[in-house]
Amino acid sequence: AQSVTQLGSHVSVSEGALVLLRCNYSSSVPPYLFWYVQYPNQGLQLLLKYTSAATLVKGINGFEAEFKKSETSFHLTKPSAHMSDAAEYFCAVRLANQAGTALIFGKGTTLSVSS
Amino acid sequence: DSGVTQTPKHLITATGQRVTLRCSPRSGDLSVYWYQQSLDQGLQFLIHYYNGEERAKGNILERFSAQQFPDLHSELNLSSLELGDSALYFCASTPGTPSGANVLTFGAGSRLTVL
Numbered sequence: 001a002q003s004v005t006q007l008g009s010h011v012s013v014s015e016g017a018l019v020l021l022r023c024n025y026s027s028s029v030p031p032y033l034f035w036y037v038q039y040p041n042q043g044l045q046l047l048l049k050y051t052s053a054a055t056l057v058k059g060i061n062g063f064e065a066e067f068k069k070s071e072t073s074f075h076l077t078k079p080s081a082h083m084s085d086a087a088e089y090f091c092a093v094r095l096a097n098q099a100g101t102a103l104i105f106g107k108g109t110t111l112s113v114s115s
Numbered sequence: 116d117s118g119v120t121q122t123p124k125h126l127i128t129a130t131g132q133r134v135t136l137r138c139s140p141r142s143g144d145l146s147v148y149w150y151q152q153s154l155d156q157g158l159q160f161l162i163h164y165y166n167g168e169e170r171a172k173g174n175i176l177e178r179f180s181a182q183q184f185p186d187l188h189s190e191l192n193l194s195s196l197e198l199g200d201s202a203l204y205f206c207a208s209t210p211g212t213p214s215g216a217n218v219l220t221f222g223a224g225s226r227l228t229v230l
Contacts, residue, residue: 034218043117043205043221090158102148102171103219105158 002027004093006106014114019063019078021109023091026072033074034092034103035065044090050074061085086113118142119222121206127228133194136225140187140208146170147189148209148219149181153202164189196229203227 007022025031032051036044048059055067065076074091088110092103118141128134140147149161151174160173164183175181178196183189193200203226207219 036221043119043223044207044219045117045221046218049218102160102163102173104160105150107157 002031002093002104004091004104004106006089006091006109008109009107010110010112012112012114013081015083016080019076019081019085019111021076021089021091021111023065023074023076023106024072025074025091025093027093032094033065033067034094035059035063035074035076036090036092036105038088038090038108040087047076047089081111081113083113083115086111117220117222119206119208119220121204121222121225123225124223125226125228127230128196129230130196130198132196132229133192134196134227136191136193136204136206136227138189138191138206138208138222140189140206141220144208144210144220145187146209146217147183147187148207149175149189149191150205150207151202152205152224158205161191193227196227198229201227201229 003026005024034049035047037047038044047063048057050057050067058064063078065074088108090108091106094103120139122137145166147164151159161175162181163171167183178194181191203224205221205224207221209217
């Protein structure tokens with residue numbers, strides 16, 4: 001069965017610093033991968049998704065992620081953190097050959113940004 | 116506003132009681148997913164409906180049930196409530212055409228507190 005592991009439940013960075021949130025997946029077949037963001041007291045919002053096209057995926061708010069099959073990773077990055085990026089981030093996976101199946105989410109990583 | 120509407124936003128009830136959470140998907144979306152978010156378990160998939168039919172079950176307790184009505188809104192029924200059922204319950208919807216690349220659009224959630 002597919003699964004997702006997010007390394008680090010909490011990441012702290014300074015404003016302007018690089019943001020790196022780690023996600024590793026487990027899947028026996030090609031996966032679709034997603035990053036979602038959850039701001040306090042809100043629902044989840046899609047940041048970006050990988051669906052077997054370009055391995056480097058650009059999302060909203062300056063975030064991007066790179067699919068690396070050899071490392072089974074889909075890490076999320078942003079060159080320069082902003083205070084407004086403070087939120088919880090979730091990586092999720094769905095098998096590419098199972099249309100309509102539910103997303104399996106990681107445990108989430110809370111990003112803190114200090115000035 | 117994501118277009119997915121969940122009511123109520125907050126609900127406080129006592130152990131042993133029964134509650135119903137309601138979800139209206141985005142206009143045109145045929146699939147509805149229910150997730151439970153708690154501090155210890157993270158985001159857990161509960162159940163998936165497509166155009167009125169149950170498609171998949173996740174970690175849903177027998178005390179919980181759901182249905183999707185002809186107008187495509189969905190209800191999640193939670194009965195014999197326990198303290199451990201306190202959580203955020205999210206509904207998400209996807210477009211009608213099944214595709215693994217479909218993005219789940221989440222509602223703002225219903226926060227259930229069981230006292």
